[in-house]
Each structure stands twice: as structure tokens, then as C-alpha cells.
Amino acid sequence: xxxxxxxxFSPSAFEWLVVLALLALAIFAPLAVYDVLLMQILCYTLxxxxxxxxxxxxxxxxxxxxxxxxxxxxxxxxxxxxxxxPPELSLAxxxxxxxxxxxxxxxxxxxRSGIYFGMITLALAQIVYFFCVEARFTGGExxxxxxxxxxxxxxxxLGKPLNMYYFVLATVVAGACxxxxxKYSPFGEVLNAIRENETRTISLGYxxxxxxxxxxxxxxxxxxxxxxxxxxxxxLATLSDVDWTTSGExxxxxxxxxxxxxxxxxxxxxxxxxxxxxxAELQSRLTIVxxxxxxxxxxxxxxxxxxxxxxVSRGLWSAARGNRGSV
Amino acid sequence: MNRRNVLAALLGxxxxxxxxxxxxxxxxxxxxxxxxxxxxxxSGPGSIVAAQMAAEDFMKANPSLKVEIIAxxxxxxxxxxxxxxxxxxxxxxxxxxxxxxxSAVALAVNEVAREKRKAALVTASxxxxxxxxxxxxxxxxxxxxxxxxANGTAQALLSxxxxxxxxxxxxxxxxxxxxxxxxxxxxxxxxEVVGSVRYPLGTSDFASFILQAQASSADLVAFxxxxxxxxxxxxxxxxxxxxxxxxxALIGATIIDMxxxxxxxQGLYVLTMFYWARTSASRAWTERYAARLKNGxxxxxxxxxxxxxxxxxxxxxxxxxxxxxVAVVDMMKKMPTxxxxxxxxxxxxxxxKIHPAYLVEVKAPSDEKLRWDIYNIIRxxxxxxxxxxxxxxxCRLLNN
Numbered sequence: 001x002x003x004x005x006x007x008x009f010s011p012s013a014f015e016w017l018v019v020l021a022l023l024a025l026a027i028f029a030p031l032a033v034y035d036v037l038l039m040q041i042l043c044y045t046l047x048x049x050x051x052x053x054x055x056x057x058x059x060x061x062x063x064x065x066x067x068x069x070x071x072x073x074x075x076x077x078x079x080x081x082x083x084x085x086p087p088e089l090s091l092a093x094x095x096x097x098x099x100x101x102x103x104x105x106x107x108x109x110x111x112r113s114g115i116y117f118g119m120i121t122l123a124l125a126q127i128v129y130f131f132c133v134e135a136r137f138t139g140g141e142x143x144x145x146x147x148x149x150x151x152x153x154x155x156x157x158l159g160k161p162l163n164m165y166y167f168v169l170a171t172v173v174a175g176a177c178x179x180x181x182x183k184y185s186p187f188g189e190v191l192n193a194i195r196e197n198e199t200r201t202i203s204l205g206y207x208x209x210x211x212x213x214x215x216x217x218x219x220x221x222x223x224x225x226x227x228x229x230x231x232x233x234x235x236l237a238t239l240s241d242v243d244w245t246t247s248g249e250x251x252x253x254x255x256x257x258x259x260x261x262x263x264x265x266x267x268x269x270x271x272x273x274x275x276x277x278x279x280a281e282l283q284s285r286l287t288i289v290x291x292x293x294x295x296x297x298x299x300x301x302x303x304x305x306x307x308x309x310x311x312v313s314r315g316l317w318s319a320a321r322g323n324r325g326s327v
Numbered sequence: 328m329n330r331r332n333v334l335a336a337l338l339g340x341x342x343x344x345x346x347x348x349x350x351x352x353x354x355x356x357x358x359x360x361x362x363x364x365x366x367x368x369x370s371g372p373g374s375i376v377a378a379q380m381a382a383e384d385f386m387k388a389n390p391s392l393k394v395e396i397i398a399x400x401x402x403x404x405x406x407x408x409x410x411x412x413x414x415x416x417x418x419x420x421x422x423x424x425x426x427x428x429x430s431a432v433a434l435a436v437n438e439v440a441r442e443k444r445k446a447a448l449v450t451a452s453x454x455x456x457x458x459x460x461x462x463x464x465x466x467x468x469x470x471x472x473x474x475x476x477a478n479g480t481a482q483a484l485l486s487x488x489x490x491x492x493x494x495x496x497x498x499x500x501x502x503x504x505x506x507x508x509x510x511x512x513x514x515x516x517x518x519e520v521v522g523s524v525r526y527p528l529g530t531s532d533f534a535s536f537i538l539q540a541q542a543s544s545a546d547l548v549a550f551x552x553x554x555x556x557x558x559x560x561x562x563x564x565x566x567x568x569x570x571x572x573x574x575x576a577l578i579g580a581t582i583i584d585m586x587x588x589x590x591x592x593q594g595l596y597v598l599t600m601f602y603w604a605r606t607s608a609s610r611a612w613t614e615r616y617a618a619r620l621k622n623g624x625x626x627x628x629x630x631x632x633x634x635x636x637x638x639x640x641x642x643x644x645x646x647x648x649x650x651x652x653v654a655v656v657d658m659m660k661k662m663p664t665x666x667x668x669x670x671x672x673x674x675x676x677x678x679x680k681i682h683p684a685y686l687v688e689v690k691a692p693s694d695e696k697l698r699w700d701i702y703n704i705i706r707x708x709x710x711x712x713x714x715x716x717x718x719x720x721x722c723r724l725l726n727n
Contacts (some may be wrong), residue, residue: 140500
């Protein structure tokens with residue numbers, strides 16, 4: 001079903017147009033939309049994109065990505081607050097911790113695939129969660145609060161909302177570019193090959209475990225980048241960052257946006273984060289609405305919002321050209 | 328000076344005195360609670376009703392001030408809570424937030440309110456950091472704190488002659504801190520802790536912990552934990568008949584947990600800051616509350632706290648003629664408090680509201696005269712003895 005979507009070797013010109021339009025939109029968005037909401041959307045877009053990279057390109061569904069997100073958030077928050085480290089360095093430390101954790105998780109989990117892989121990652125993430133509940137440096141259920149944003153490279157004051165917004169935008173774009181580059185690189189092609197037919201890839205002389213592990217660590221590192229950003233955006237790191245529901249949100253965002261699509265994570269993050277912020281005032285109906293959307297999505301939009309749009313527009317395009325059937 | 332500046336200066340000189348002399352006409356209060364998850368029964372929807380009642384009662388007496396109550400569900404996600412609070416303060420002109428169940432949420436919103444100079448009226452978190460190292464000039468902690476739960480329970484039960492204690496404690500900050508505080512109080516006042524065990528958050532099977540407690544030489548077994556843990560442990564210890572062999576106290580449990588256990592809760596000790604049937608004024612208030620909420624449950628101390636803190640906040644807004652968070656909270660600290668639920672009291676410099684704590688025992692069902700009348704008040708602990716003394720507070724506001 002998905003092979004058509006992944007078979008393309010390079011992004012289309014249309015995709016580049018959309019990227020440019022979105023970038024322009026993102027640059028001027030703070031004029032119209034509340035900056036805290038935008039930053040949260042961007043942060044979760046990156047998190048969902050990291051998860052999407054693993055699911056869409058390697059076919060591995062991890063239920064433990066909150067561990068990377070959360071541990072990086074804790075590390076960044078702790079470094080910024082207690083060691084008074086500048087933001088670029090505290091983020092780097094967060095990413096380093098997430099990558100190491102990713103290496104440990106990956107080494108254990110990639111030996112299995114499918115639901116077993118998911119369960120192993122979930123179990124490991126729960127270990128991390130309970131470690132965070134009891135460890136002293138995380139502040140237990142009270143978390144780390146009042147994390148200072150400090151000065152970027154010692155010059156730019158991230159305490160100012162617009163500075164922070166553009167810093168977050170730049171970091172998220174950089175993270176997304178990294179994933180994008182990996183997806184369309186020869187490395188990404190091998191990953192696609194492993195997803196489609198692992199035995200055949202072995203017969204071609206590749207070692208799938210090495211590729212899977214590298215992809216897993218990359219995904220963990222980018223999740224860590226998102227987690228560190230979230231600690232600086234909301235100026236706190238708490239247990240909800242390492243909670244399994246955060247892993248679940250990544251799954252939901254990607255599923256809603258469209259697995260393996262370029263813009264799926266963005267669309268998913270926009271929908272879920274806006275719902276959490278604006279439907280909060282509905283009282284007690286938020287989880288029901290979220291649940292209904294999830295069910296509708298699974299039943300009616302198997303490809304997610306972006307996936308369905310792409311399918312319909314491709315259909316229209318080929319109909320217009322008169323060569324129906326070849327997609 | 329260009330034309331725009333001249334215009335602004337002119338406008339300013341005209342508008343300013345008018346503005347300064349006009350009393351505030353409207354106040355907006357946001358109830359940021361949990362309406363779907365673990366804290367929904369103890370605060371959440373009940374807190375919203377309590378805040379609305381406080382606003383209506385206040386407007387009846389002071390029609391000049393329009394009070395608006397809005398509400399949102401923080402979903403127990405501190406980052407979402409902080410984002411909602413920021414949006415409320417920046418875009419929706421909210422002047423104060425209340426409820427704030429979940430310590431991480433309360434601490435997160437405490438920082439946002441400090442930055443934006445808005446009032447944070449915490450009624451559903453027991454974190455001692457709110458009046459300690461994270462204390463803020465625009466925050467009031469109304470209902471309870473871990474220290475009061477620990478000291479209050481220990482003091483009241485030691486005076487009942489229960490000297491040998493055994494703790495079954497939930498293994499996270501709330502639990503371990505509480506056990507530490509209670510243990511040192513017990514040791515300092517002639518008691519003895521004969522043993523303790525820790526259970527992980529969200530435990531469903533308490534059998535081994537209950538058996539260890541049962542086998543100990545303790546007179547009293549104190550279970551420390553909140554939410555689902557409190558009601559789980561409560562139901563299971565009753566099945567083991569523990570309360571027939573030893574005295575049992577549930578620290579961190581609320582009246583909702585006791586209601587859920589039904590008649591089996593008889594004889595258990597709980598510490599609470601508010602009991603709805605204590606005075607005729609609180610009984611009358613509860614009748615009005617129950618007619619509004621209709622969930623079949625009595626008001627908790629957090630919900631009562633929300634009514635009381637909103638009432639006192641609105642009085643202070645009127646007295647200070649301001650909605651600046653720091654100015655109003657300053658006024659709240661200067662004015663003595665008085666409301667039908669907690670009676671007379673005061674707010675200390677560190678933002679801590681002082682009122683008595685009550686050790687209660689669950690009655691035999693045959694002794695209940697009114698609906699929900701499940702407690703006997705065993706002992707009243709004066710507020711100054713229950714809450715952490717000011718000279719031990721780590722609050723930096725005290726140094727100025």
C-alpha cells in the first residue's frame with residue numbers, strides 16, 4: 001500500500017513549494033497566533049517527525065519515545081537551572097543523553113520486530129519513568145520548575161518571546177532537515193529496502209541491524225532535541241514528559257497526519273496541540289473528542305490527513321492528464 | 328517630539344486621572360483544574376461550582392464589581408497548564424487562577440503568575456515548595472500542605488496514646504517527605520517508628536504491605552498516599568481486617584475516598600482541613616453546593632478552599648482597588664480572612680493560609696444523622712502547630 005509513496009527517490013518540486021510557503025507562514029505566524037502555542041506546535045512537530053522517521057522509513061513502531069523526549073527535557077532543564085549552562089549547551093547535553101539512551105534501547109529492541117519491538121520499547125520507557133519518579137534530580141512528581149532560558153551564544157536573550165520563537169523555529173527546521181536529508185539519502189534507501197524486504201536486503205550484503213540501530217539512535221536524538229526544546233519553552237520538565245501518554249501522543253499525531261508523509265507530523269501536531277489548548281475549556285469532553293477523532297481516523301482516513309490529500313490530488317492529477325492507473 | 332508622542336501625552340494626561348479614580352468594574356478568575364482524571368472528584372468540577380458560588384455571593388453584596396469565572400482542564404500536563412495560564416493572562420485578561428491540582432501543575436503556574444504579576448490561588452496542591460523555595464509574592468496557598476498533614480496527624484494521634492507507628496508510604500516526593508516529617512515529629516515527641524515500607528505509585532495489590540504492617544508491633548499503621556492509591560489501600564486493608572487489630576490512619580485521603588469505601592471505612596483516621604458538617608454555616612453552604620453540582624458527593628477541603636480563597640481574593644481586589652497580582656495578594660495578607668467554611672484566619676507573609684486542622688474518625692453508619700455525615704471530629708489542631716512554622720520556611724520573601 002505504501003510502497004508507491006516511498007518509491008520516489010527525491011522530493012518533488014511541489015513539496016519544495018509547500019516547504020517554502022510554510023516557512024514564510026512560520027516566520028510571520030507570531031503576528032497572528034499566540035507564540036506559546038506556536039512553539040509547542042513546533043516542538044511536537046519535531047517529536048512526531050522523529051517518530052515518523054522510524055515508523056515511515058524503517059517500519060518500526062516504538063511506544064517508548066517519551067523516554068528520549070523526557071530524559072532530554074530533564075537533562076536540559078537541570079543543566080540550565082543548576083549548572084547555569086547556556087541554552088545551546090544544555091540542549092546539546094539533552095540530545096547526548098537521549099542518543100545514549102537510544103543506543104541502549106535500540107541495541108535491545110531491534111532484535112525483534114512488530115509488536116514485540118513495540119512492547120520492549122514500552123517496557124524500557126516505563127523503567128525510565130519509574131527511575132524519574134524516584135530519582136532526586138528530577139524533583140519527583142513536582143518536576144523541575146522555573147528553568148531559565150538564558151542567553152543564546154551569550155548574546156541573544158531568549159527570555160524575550162520573539163527571540164525564543166525564532167530560536168525554536170530555527171532548531172526545529174534544522175532537526176527536520178536532518179531527518180529529511182536522512183530519508184532521501186542512500187542510507188534512507190537502505191532503510192526503505194529493509195522495511196520492504198529484510199531478507200532480500202541481507203542477501204544484497206547489508207547488515208540490517210546496523211542500519212536499524214543507526215536509524216533508531218537518530219530518531220532518539222531528534223526526539224531528545226524536541227524534549228530539550230520543550231523544557232526551554234515551558235520552562236519546566238516534569239513526569240508527564242516521560243509518561244507513556246507522551247509516546248502515545250507521538251503515535252496519534254503521526255497517525256492523524258499520515259505515516260511516512262513529509263508534512264504529516266506537522267498537521268498532526270497542529271491538530272493535537274491546538275485541541276489540548278483550546279478544547280481544554282470544554283471540560284471533561286476533551287478526551288472523548290480525542291478518542292472520537294482517533295477512531296474516525298483509523299476507520300476512514302487510513303493514510304492520515306496528509307496521506308489522504310496526497311492520494312486524492314494524485315488521483316485528480318492523473319485523471320486530468322488522462323493516464324489513470326499509473327500513480 | 329513628533330505628533331504621535333504629543334497626542335499620546337495629551338491623551339495620557341486626560342485619561343489617567345479618570346482611570347485612577349474609577350474603581351475596578353470587572354475581575355476575571357480562571358479555574359484551572361482536572362476535570363477528567365485523578366483529581367476530578369476532589370477538585371475539578373466541584374471547584375468550578377465553588378468559584379462560581381463565591382463570585383455570585385460576592386456580587387450580591389458588591390454589585391459594583393462584575394466577576395467572571397472561566398474554567399479549563401489542565402489534563403495533568405504541566406506544560407499545557409502553563410500554556411493555558413499564559414494565554415489567559417496575556418490574551419484573555421484573566422486576573423487570577425485557582426484550583427491547580429497536581430503539584431507539578433501548581434508549581435508551573437506559580438512561575439507563570441509570578442512572571443506576569445497575576446494572582447495564583449492554590450487550593451488543591453500540598454506542595455511545600457509553593458510557600459518554600461518557590462514562594463512568589465502573588466501566590467496564596469490556601470488549603471493544606473504536606474507538613475500540616477504530617478505534623479497534624481502525628482500530634483493528634485500521639486495524644487491519643489498511639490506511640491508505636493508503622494508507615495506504608497507511596498514512593499515519590501510527596502510520600503517520602505511526608506513520612507520524614509512525621510517520623511521526626513514522632514521521635515521528638517516520645518513516639519517510635521517501628522517500621523516502614525514503600526510502595527510504587529499506582530500499586531494495585533497491597534497485600535504484602537498490609538501483611539507486613541499487620542505483623543509489626545505497631546499500635547498504629549499510617550498509610551501515606553493520595554488519589555487512587557488511597558482508595559485502593561483503603562478497600563484492601565478493610566478486606567484484611569487490619570483496622571480490627573490496629574488503629575489505621577490514611578494520610579492524604581479525602582472524604583471522597585472514605586465515601587467510596589462505604590460502611591467499611593468505620594474507625595479509620597483521616598486528617599482534614601475542612602469538614603462540611605462542622606458548623607451550621609458550612610452545612611448551609613454545602614446544601615447550596617450540593618443543589619448546584621448534583622454529583623452525590625460532599626465538598627472536599629479543596630473545593631471549600633476554592634470558595635474561600637475566591638471570596639477573600641475579591642474582598643482584597645475591592646480593598647486594594649487593583650487587580651495587580653502582587654498588590655491584591657499583599658492586601659489578602661494584610662486583611663484577616665473570614666468565611667463560612669474555614670472561619671476566621673489569616674495569610675502569612677509566605678503566602679500560607681493558616682487555619683485549624685481536624686483529626687477525624689469515620690463514624691459507624693448507625694451514628695450518621697445526616698447524609699454524608701461520616702466523620703467524628705476527634706481533635707482540633709491549631710493552625711500554628713499544624714503548618715510549617717514561619718521560621719523554618721525557606722521562602723525568600725521573608726528576608727525583605
